[in-house]
Amino acid sequence: MISLTIRQKTVDIFPANEPNSPAIYLNTYGHEGRDVYERLQAGGCRDFSLIAVSDLSWDHDMAPWEIPPISKNDTPCTGGADDYLALLLESILPEAEKHLPGAPSWRGLAGYSLAGLFAVYAIYKTDVFSRIASMSGSLWFPDFQAFVFSHTPLKAPDCMYFSLGSKEDKTRNPFLQPVRQNTQAIEAFFKSRGIETVFEINPGNHFQHALERSAAGLLWILNR
Secondary structure, three states: OEEEEEOOEEEEEEOOOOOOOOEEEEEOOOOOHHHHHHHHHHOOOOOOEEEEEEOOOHHHHOOOOEEOOOOOOOOOEEOOHHHHHHHHHHHHHHHHHOOOOOOOOOEEEEEEOHHHHHHHHHOOOOOOOOEEEEEOOOOOOOOHHHHHHHOOOOOOOOEEEEEEEOOOOOOOOOOOOOHHHHHHHHHHHHHHOOOEEEEEEEOOOOOOOHHHHHHHHHHHHHOO
16 A cells, blocks of 8 residues: 555555556545455455545535535535545546556546545546446435536446445435435436446445445446
């Protein structure tokens, strides 16, 4: 593993063994990159590079626009996704790929929770990522479904993975209740556009088995 600090973000790079292998960018809440990578390696996945970014300003960097707190003790989302995406594309990606054995055959973008929302949002702002994995993605985000339905990605991805925990929509929080309905509708929308998609339900709530769910999403896009 190679670790860089770029504009106060920690970038952990797990290079592929061979040139022309894919590269997946994973935005993480903590520092889960190593654990996800090791799970995939233990399962015998194909050769790839993982670039895991952490120390994010989570409710700012991953949020496409501002929304108020969704619960009493929550913080607002402050809509910094465009600025973070610019940092990712202009600084993090070129610096990280200096440490890879060659140019990636394709690039994926993946994330859990708000980072799963960001992964889907990014295809409307850049054509760099051709495979997307949104694990327990925050697709409840106000007005996001309408945004997806009314905008066109800069480049349609080759495939998209979506997942949720079976209990994620079983909540009294009115912001979160639509998450399953929205995720299913968004997945169906992309599928109707000829994109290979899948929607998986995993046991548990939003906070259970995050590493396993993350690894499963990455494995799916690696195997297409």
